[in-house]
Amino acid sequence: MSAGSKKRILKEYGECMNDTPSGMKINFDEQNMTEWEVLMDGPEQSVYAGGHFKLKITFPIEYPFKPPVVSFKTKIYHPNVSNDEKGSMCLGMLRPEAWKPPNKVVSVLHLIQTLLIEPNSDDSIEPSIATEYKDNRKEFEKTAKDWVKRYAK
Amino acid sequence: MDSDDEFNSSQGSEDEFMNDQDSDVSIGDADDGEFLVLRPKKSVNKFRWLDSDIDIDEGDGGFESQDKDIKSSKHSYEVDFTVYSPEQIQEHQNSQIGEVGNILGQPPEATAILLRHARWNKERLIESYMDRTEEVLESAGLGESASDPPKIEKIKGFACDICCEDEPGLESFAMKCGHRFCVDCYKHYLQTKIKDEGEAARIRCPGDGCNRIVDSKSLDFLVSDNLKDRYQELLTRTYVDDKDNLRWCPAPNCEFAVECGVKDKELAKIVPTVHCDCGHFFCFGCSLTDHQPAPCSLVKKWLKKCEDDSETANWISANTKECPKCHSTIEKNGGCNHMTCRKCRHEFCWMCMGIWSEHGTSWYNCNRFEEKSGSEARDAQAKSRQSLERYLHYYNRYANHEQSAKLDKDIYLKTEKKMSQLQISTGMSWIEVQFLESASQALQQCRQTLKWTYAFAYYLARNNQTEIFEDNQKDLEMAVENLSEMFEKPIDQLESLKVEMMDKTAYCNKRRIILLNDTAENLKSSNWEFNVVLS
Ligand SMILES: [Zn+2]
Ligand SMILES: [Zn+2]
Ligand SMILES: [Zn+2]
Ligand SMILES: [Zn+2]
Ligand SMILES: [Zn+2]
Ligand SMILES: [Zn+2]
Numbered sequence: 001m002s003a004g005s006k007k008r009i010l011k012e013y014g015e016c017m018n019d020t021p022s023g024m025k026i027n028f029d030e031q032n033m034t035e036w037e038v039l040m041d042g043p044e045q046s047v048y049a050g051g052h053f054k055l056k057i058t059f060p061i062e063y064p065f066k067p068p069v070v071s072f073k074t075k076i077y078h079p080n081v082s083n084d085e086k087g088s089m090c091l092g093m094l095r096p097e098a099w100k101p102p103n104k105v106v107s108v109l110h111l112i113q114t115l116l117i118e119p120n121s122d123d124s125i126e127p128s129i130a131t132e133y134k135d136n137r138k139e140f141e142k143t144a145k146d147w148v149k150r151y152a153k
Numbered sequence: 154m155d156s157d158d159e160f161n162s163s164q165g166s167e168d169e170f171m172n173d174q175d176s177d178v179s180i181g182d183a184d185d186g187e188f189l190v191l192r193p194k195k196s197v198n199k200f201r202w203l204d205s206d207i208d209i210d211e212g213d214g215g216f217e218s219q220d221k222d223i224k225s226s227k228h229s230y231e232v233d234f235t236v237y238s239p240e241q242i243q244e245h246q247n248s249q250i251g252e253v254g255n256i257l258g259q260p261p262e263a264t265a266i267l268l269r270h271a272r273w274n275k276e277r278l279i280e281s282y283m284d285r286t287e288e289v290l291e292s293a294g295l296g297e298s299a300s301d302p303p304k305i306e307k308i309k310g311f312a313c314d315i316c317c318e319d320e321p322g323l324e325s326f327a328m329k330c331g332h333r334f335c336v337d338c339y340k341h342y343l344q345t346k347i348k349d350e351g352e353a354a355r356i357r358c359p360g361d362g363c364n365r366i367v368d369s370k371s372l373d374f375l376v377s378d379n380l381k382d383r384y385q386e387l388l389t390r391t392y393v394d395d396k397d398n399l400r401w402c403p404a405p406n407c408e409f410a411v412e413c414g415v416k417d418k419e420l421a422k423i424v425p426t427v428h429c430d431c432g433h434f435f436c437f438g439c440s441l442t443d444h445q446p447a448p449c450s451l452v453k454k455w456l457k458k459c460e461d462d463s464e465t466a467n468w469i470s471a472n473t474k475e476c477p478k479c480h481s482t483i484e485k486n487g488g489c490n491h492m493t494c495r496k497c498r499h500e501f502c503w504m505c506m507g508i509w510s511e512h513g514t515s516w517y518n519c520n521r522f523e524e525k526s527g528s529e530a531r532d533a534q535a536k537s538r539q540s541l542e543r544y545l546h547y548y549n550r551y552a553n554h555e556q557s558a559k560l561d562k563d564i565y566l567k568t569e570k571k572m573s574q575l576q577i578s579t580g581m582s583w584i585e586v587q588f589l590e591s592a593s594q595a596l597q598q599c600r601q602t603l604k605w606t607y608a609f610a611y612y613l614a615r616n617n618q619t620e621i622f623e624d625n626q627k628d629l630e631m632a633v634e635n636l637s638e639m640f641e642k643p644i645d646q647l648e649s650l651k652v653e654m655m656d657k658t659a660y661c662n663k664r665r666i667i668l669l670n671d672t673a674e675n676l677k678s679s680n681w682e683f684n685v686v687l688s
Contacts, residue, residue, distance in 0.1 A: 004316040004337075011317045064315055065345040096350065101315040101342055102334075102361045 001034065005063050009033050012105050017062040019106055021113050027082045034059040039111070042152065046117045048076070051152030055112070057105065067099035068108060077153040078145040079119045079130035089115070166213040168310055172632045213283075228666060229447055230673035234413040234427040236402075240411055242389050249275065262368040267293050269354040270366075272395040292368030303328070303371045305336055312336055315359070328371055332360025340375050343367065347380055351466075354388030369474060403440045404433035411607065413437040421448045422677050443601055446672035450688045455608040459537040459548065477506045491638050504553050547611040554604035557637070560595050564640060565593035572644075579648055588651055592640055599633045599665050606668070614682040618675055625668040632661045 013028050013036075020026065023041035039053040042048030044056035054073040073088030079099045082088045091109055095104050132140045227233075234451055237245070246265075253275055254264035268589045270293035271278035282289045305324050312319035313335035327333035334342075344350040347439060356372075358365040376384060390445060393399045393410045400410045415425040417435055424445045425437040434443035436452075444452045476492075478499040492503045500509040516614040571584045606626045647654075675681050 008315070051547075062269050062345060062349075065341055089226070097352075100357075100361050100363075101338065103360050 001059075001061050001063075005059070005061075007065055009059055015104065016106050016109070021106075024109060024113070034063075036105075042148060043113060043117050047141045048116050048138060048148055048152070051076075052147035053152055057101065057108070062120070064101045064103070067094050067096060067103070070094060070112065075147060077129065077140075079115070079121050079126050079133050079146040080115055082125045083129070088125070089128035090125065091115075091120060094142050098140065174307065180428055216249070219432070228294070228673075229677070230424070230426075230666075230669035232413055232415055232425040232427065232437070233422065234411050234425075236428075236430045237399075237410050237412065238430075239386070239389055239410075241410045242399075243385065244390060246389070246392050249273070253279065253486050262370045265369055266295060266354075266366050269391060269395075270294070273392060292407055294355075294364050295368075298536065302367055311335075315342070315573045323476050326371075326375065327357055327523045328365060328367065329488055330358055330363050330365045332358060332365075334370065336375070338407070340377075343372065343376055344380060347376070347387065349385050352386060353384055354391045362559045378380060400437055400440065402429040402431060402433055403435055404429060404431050404446065407431040407433065411437065422446055422448075424673070434598075443606075445602060445610075445669055446676070447605045448676065448687055450610050451608060451685070452605070454685060455551075458544070459551075477501055480574055491634060498609050547607045551604050551607040554600040554607070558600040558604070559647050560602065561593060561596045561637065565589070568593075568644065568647075575644060577646065583647065585651075588655045588658070589640075592636060592654055594663075595658045595661045596633060596640065599629060599661050602669065603630055603633065606672075609672070612683045612685050614684045616680075616682050622668075622675075625664070627662040629661070629668050634655065636661050667683050 010033065013026070013033070016026055023043065025039040027037040027039070029035070036057040036059075038057060040053045040055060042051035042053065055074060056069075056071050057065055058069040060069065070089045072081050072089065074087075076087065077083075080089055080091055086102070089112065093099055093107065095113070101104070119130075119133055121130040121133045132143075199386060199566070212297055215390065250261050250264045250268060253268060254261050255260075256279055257264060257267070267278055267282070267349055268275070271281075278289075303326070305326050307324055309321070309323050310319075310325055311325055311333065313323065313325070315334050315338040318335055324336040325333050326336050326339045329688065339359065341354065346356045354366075355368045357363065358367060372384060373381070390401075393401055397412055397416070399410050399412050401407075402411060409429050409431060411427045411429060412429055413425055415423055417438070420438045423438075424447065425442045426434055426445050427437045428434050436439065436449060438449045441449075441451065441452060447455070476494040476499055476503075478492060478495060479497040491500065495498050501507060502509055568589060574587060575581060576583065576586055603626070606622075607631075610622070610626070613622070639654055642650060673679075
């Protein structure tokens, strides 16, 4: 990782401290600054309210020319989070072809929070959950809340 | 135009060579007095850029040719096509850019972006540009007209939003949109896009949310030379990929593209084999190696079937067989199907294991699968056995020709060395020993065709056309076996066999043309009935 990338990540960490989205906490390790641990409360107005989610944000060597990688370490029932051990989220600015180098992690954090409040069923990674979200909201909400109780308490 | 000259001169030399051969020996067939006219391979091409739906192309130039009337010598199984080098594709892109640029009143950089954005549909671009200029420019990423040359600037108080560098005198760059970054970051961004992501035609400004496409002037200005080559290559790729009538030659490391007007929906009626300048014959419809006379969809079905049945079929296509008379193991070591057992001298056909002497006579029927009688077919078990037998009959012959073609090639590689020795000892010129290469090529090509006739025959339902097809297949097969046998003779006999061998080579080629013409014509007029649906 180049000196430029490090400088940029440090600067971004500083910015995040000033503008952390509410309900989020960043664990930053200066020895390993390319991996951030994010602790996040489920947004009050969402089905995930009351849950506590652990996320990992990984910066690739080519950062900021390639996007950071987001993965949920806590299981979550969501159309935009892969239902596997990776728990990856890859849409919008997180896609390599959409990411622009001036984009900042803080925007990524805001994106995650927005998506928990309002999932994007048109650009889903789990099509069956997306269909359920669109066509059977009650059932979706039930399962999502059930998962919060089971995995995110 | 330069490229045209190149094309014509190379074609001319091929012409000369063929004429040389033609005048050397009169190639004719004593039996029916028919002569085979050797043509340069490429004379079927029309050197014209086909772009049927856009009239403006007529005036493009660069690909126009004087050889238009040569088309009359075209066979039914041949299609019009043209081979282009990367330079020619580049040239053609440039000429289209120039022409459309004139109409739109836009500089080449912007025109290139507009054309790529419109997937090279000039007519649609011009029309929509005339109707709603601003909208078209906007959606192509050209917010306002670009006219100033790009330049690097040092701006007081500038901080790069990518690397966070802000030292005084930092060199920076921005396009018309004004999204300014330090030169290093800008370069790095472009490099990542071109090298890692293989993007070329649609690289956007690195600015957050900006959709402006990086124009080629700016790219030229910022990108290192080795990356420029890659960039041009990618641009050329998108050009060919965007056009339905262009296709890359699938041969490994080949950089040529082929243009052909055959559409996907015509593939049940035409098998569009094209011939790349690298020597590779391939199907324009599916990019597989030449598979005439079988249509693409049959080829797909056949290959799938062979894959599924490979275990059953493998044992039968194995390299060794037993002599039908003394049962000693015989290994095939040449392409010829005329086998002589080393132990008992029994002569037999490798394909059907029948006595060879019967193959030389008029009732050579190694190629047709004899349908079993109805009584046997009534038995369900026998029925399934028969269907397997039927498949194996055709598969065996298909695989055999495939394998023989490989063996024929090996023999030529070995012979090539000895031929150069022969040149020295007999004083024959390089041109005079070319008959061996011609024979080798004819064998390969005919076996390739024969191979696919068996896949074709497998799906063919019997009607009054099939008999002619089977006769043609049989004739070609016999011609090939004759030539193949001669081809395997020891080197010291080859000089004296030259005339006969050229004769047989010409005859093979002729039989192949007859077969392919017949199958192509009947395919075009839907005279074949298949026991599967052609998709
Ligand atoms: Zn920078
Ligand atoms: Zn911009
Ligand atoms: Zn090629
Ligand atoms: Zn094909
Ligand atoms: Zn024997
Ligand atoms: Zn036979």
